[in-house]
Amino acid sequence: MIPIEDHTGDVISKAQRGLGLTNAMLMEKAGITQAQLRALKSGEFNEEALRRVAPVLKLDADALVELGRGSWYPQQPGEIDGFRMFTTPYGSMTVNACLVWDKESRKAVVFDTGADARPILKAAEELGVSIELILITHAHEDHVADLKRLLAKTGAKAYVNVREQAEEDFPKGVETFSAGQSFVLGRLRIESVLTSGHSPGQTTYIVKGLERLVAVVGDSLFAGSIGGGLVSFADQYRNDRERILTLPDDTVIAPGHGPLTTVGEEKAHNPFFARS
Numbered sequence: 001m002i003p004i005e006d007h008t009g010d011v012i013s014k015a016q017r018g019l020g021l022t023n024a025m026l027m028e029k030a031g032i033t034q035a036q037l038r039a040l041k042s043g044e045f046n047e048e049a050l051r052r053v054a055p056v057l058k059l060d061a062d063a064l065v066e067l068g069r070g071s072w073y074p075q076q077p078g079e080i081d082g083f084r085m086f087t088t089p090y091g092s093m094t095v096n097a098c099l100v101w102d103k104e105s106r107k108a109v110v111f112d113t114g115a116d117a118r119p120i121l122k123a124a125e126e127l128g129v130s131i132e133l134i135l136i137t138h139a140h141e142d143h144v145a146d147l148k149r150l151l152a153k154t155g156a157k158a159y160v161n162v163r164e165q166a167e168e169d170f171p172k173g174v175e176t177f178s179a180g181q182s183f184v185l186g187r188l189r190i191e192s193v194l195t196s197g198h199s200p201g202q203t204t205y206i207v208k209g210l211e212r213l214v215a216v217v218g219d220s221l222f223a224g225s226i227g228g229g230l231v232s233f234a235d236q237y238r239n240d241r242e243r244i245l246t247l248p249d250d251t252v253i254a255p256g257h258g259p260l261t262t263v264g265e266e267k268a269h270n271p272f273f274a275r276s
Contacts (some may be wrong), residue, residue, distance in 0.1 A: 001073070001160075001259070002087055002094070002258060002259040002270070003149075003229055003236045003258065004026050004067070004073065004222075004223050004224050004258050004259065005222040005223065005224075005225060005257040005258030006222055006258075007066060007068070007070040007202055008043060008045070008067055008090060008226035009039065009041040009043040009044075009240060010043075010225060011059065011064065011067065011191065011224070011271055011272070012041060012053060012057060012059075012248055013041055014225065014226065014228055014229070015057035015058065015059055015232070015272070016057060017188075017228075017229070018150050018229050018233025018234070018236075018237070018264045019057065019058065019233075020029070021056070021057075022142060023111045024210050026053065026056060026057070027260070029056045030049075030050055030052040030053045032049050032052055032053065032274075033212060035079050037049075037053075039159060040053065043068075045068045045069060045138060046068075046189055047065050047068070047069075049069055049151060050064050050065050050070050051064075051065065051067055054271070057105070058201055058261060058272075059271040060270075060271050060272075060273075060274040060275055061268050063064065063224075063226075063268075063270060063271040063274040064192050064271040066269065067130055067224050067271060068151050069206055072222075073259070074223045074225070074260065074261035074262065074265040074266075074269070074270050075262070076226075076259065076260055077096070077212060077252045077260060077262065078121065078166075080210060080211060080212050080214070080252065081103065081188040081210070081211060081250075081256075082100060082101050082102065082103055082188075082209075082210045082211075083097065083098065083099075083100050083210055083212075083214060084100075084123060085097070085098050085122055085254055085260060085264070086098070086100045086119050086123070087097065087116040088115040088116045088119065088229075089115060089144065090114075090115040090178060092143045093142075093257065094144075094257065095112075095114050095115055095142045095256060095257060096112070096114065096145075096254065096255065096257060096258075097110060097111060097112040097113055097114035097117070097120060098110070098111040098112070098254050099111075099120050099123060099124060099129075099131075100188065100217055101124075101129040101188075101213070102125065102185055102186025102187050102206055102209065104186055104187060105185070105186030105187070106127075106128055106129045106130060106133050106134075106183070107129070107130055107133075107167060107185075107186045107188075108124055108127075108129040108130060108131045108132065109131070109132070109133040109134070109135060109183070109185050109190065110133070110134045110135070110150060110154075110156070110187070111134075111135050111136075111137065111205060111216040111254070112136060112137055112143040112216075112218065112256065113134075113143065113145060113146040113147050113149075113150050114142070114145070114146065115142065115145045115146065115225075116144075116145075116146055116147040116247070117145075117147075117149050117150040117153075118149075119219075120150070121149075121150070121153055121154075122181060125143075125251060130154075131154040132154075132156050132157070133156055133157060133159075133183060133185055134147070134150060134151070134154075134158035134159070134165075134174075134187065135158075135159055135160075135183065135190065135203075135205055135216075136158065136159065136160040136161075136171065136174065136203075137204070137205070137216060137217070137218025137219070137256060138161070138164060138166040138167070138171055138198065138199040138201060138202040138203065138218050138219060139160055139164040139165070139169045139170045139171060139199065139201070140194075140199060140219070141169040141240060142211055142256075143218065143219075144171040145266050146227065147171050147173065147174070148173070150172050154262075155236065157172040157175065158171070158173050158175065158185075159174060159177050160172060160174050160175075160176060160177075160201070160203075161177065161178070161179055161192070161200075161201030161202075162176035162177060162178055162201065163177065163179075163194075163196065163200040163201030164176075164199060164200060164201035164202075164210055166200060166262045167199060167200070167201075175222070177192065179192050179193060179194035179201075179203055180193075182195075186191070186209075187209045188207060188208065188210070189207075189209055190205050190207050191205070191206045191208070191209045192204075192205055192206075192238070193205075193206060194243075194245075195217065195218075195220040195221075195236075195239040195240065195244060196221045196231060196232070196236070196239060196258060197220070197227065197229045197230075197231055197232050197233065197234075197235035197236020197237070197238075197239055197240075198220060198227035198229065198230055198236055199219070199230065199231060200231055201209075202219065202227070203218065204217045204218070204220055204243065204244055206247070206255060212250065212251070213247065213250070213251040213254045214246060214251070214252045214253065214254060215247060215251055215252070215253050215254065215266045216254045216262075217244060217253055217254065217255055217256070218255070218256040219255070219256040219257065220236065220239065220240055220244060220255075221240050221244055221266065221270075222252060222255045222257060222258045222261070223253075223255065223260075223261040223265070223266070223270075224261075224266075224269060224271065225270065225271070225272070226240055226270075226272050227256070228267040228271050232254075237272065240272070240273070241273060244263070245263055245266060245267055247265065249262065249263050249264030250262060250263070250264060251263045253266065
């Protein structure tokens with residue numbers, strides 16, 4: 001079971017930074033002490049303190065408490081024919097990449113590379129599918145770390161949103177596109193949607209043609225949290241709410257870190273979006 005990416009301390013810190021609140025402001029508004037805030041940010045569970053900070057940070061208190069208690073884990077979608085997610089270690093964390101293929105043509109697309117693309121290449125060989133397309137959610141190093149190997153082994157075309165060109169980790173050997181472009185692979189249709197905020201060109205790919213609608217969201221959204229708004233917290237929050245969580249509830253969300261989840265799970269249990 002893949003651990004949830006963010007604990008309550010991460011959620012609190014992201015919301016606090018996004019709202020521009022200093023520690024002193026948060027403590028005063030929530031009526032908690034410095035020691036309590038420090039403990040919360042370390043991930044320590046204190047229900048009373050969590051319920052005090054939640055409204056100040058515009059978070060759902062019940063969802064924040066169940067995340068802190070560890071009583072919620074997103075219901076997993078089970079096996080989806082034509083879809084696999086791969087999780088590889090990257091430093092002190094893990095990072096995800098996805099392989100999606102058309103069952104008839106056996107043509108496949110890879111979303112991001114993970115830290116090590118060898119498990120993807122092995123799976124593609126075992127499944128008898130040909131990787132012809134690589135789509136990058138955003139250009140941060142952990143998501144393109146093994147692109148060179150993937151390109152060399154497959155000869156596939158790789159694409160990343162043109163707005164990522166200013167990023168320090170912008171990968172070589174890729175073509176650029178503007179959000180809104182669609183990609184077709186056999187009977188699969190992949191729509192690109194700009195969900196910036198974590199990075200300038202962070203893109204969500206909505207995959208149509210599988211038995212379930214799948215949204216590969218990169219670091220836009222995690223199970224129980226959102227991606228850090230490194231460019232704009234406001235944009236990240238709005239794009240998640242308006243461009244991801246408006247998809248059907250049974251849409252499978254494949255994030256850049258942490259476990260799979262669904263739109264319905266996040267609307268009900270993500271502290272940023274659930275509302276009691």
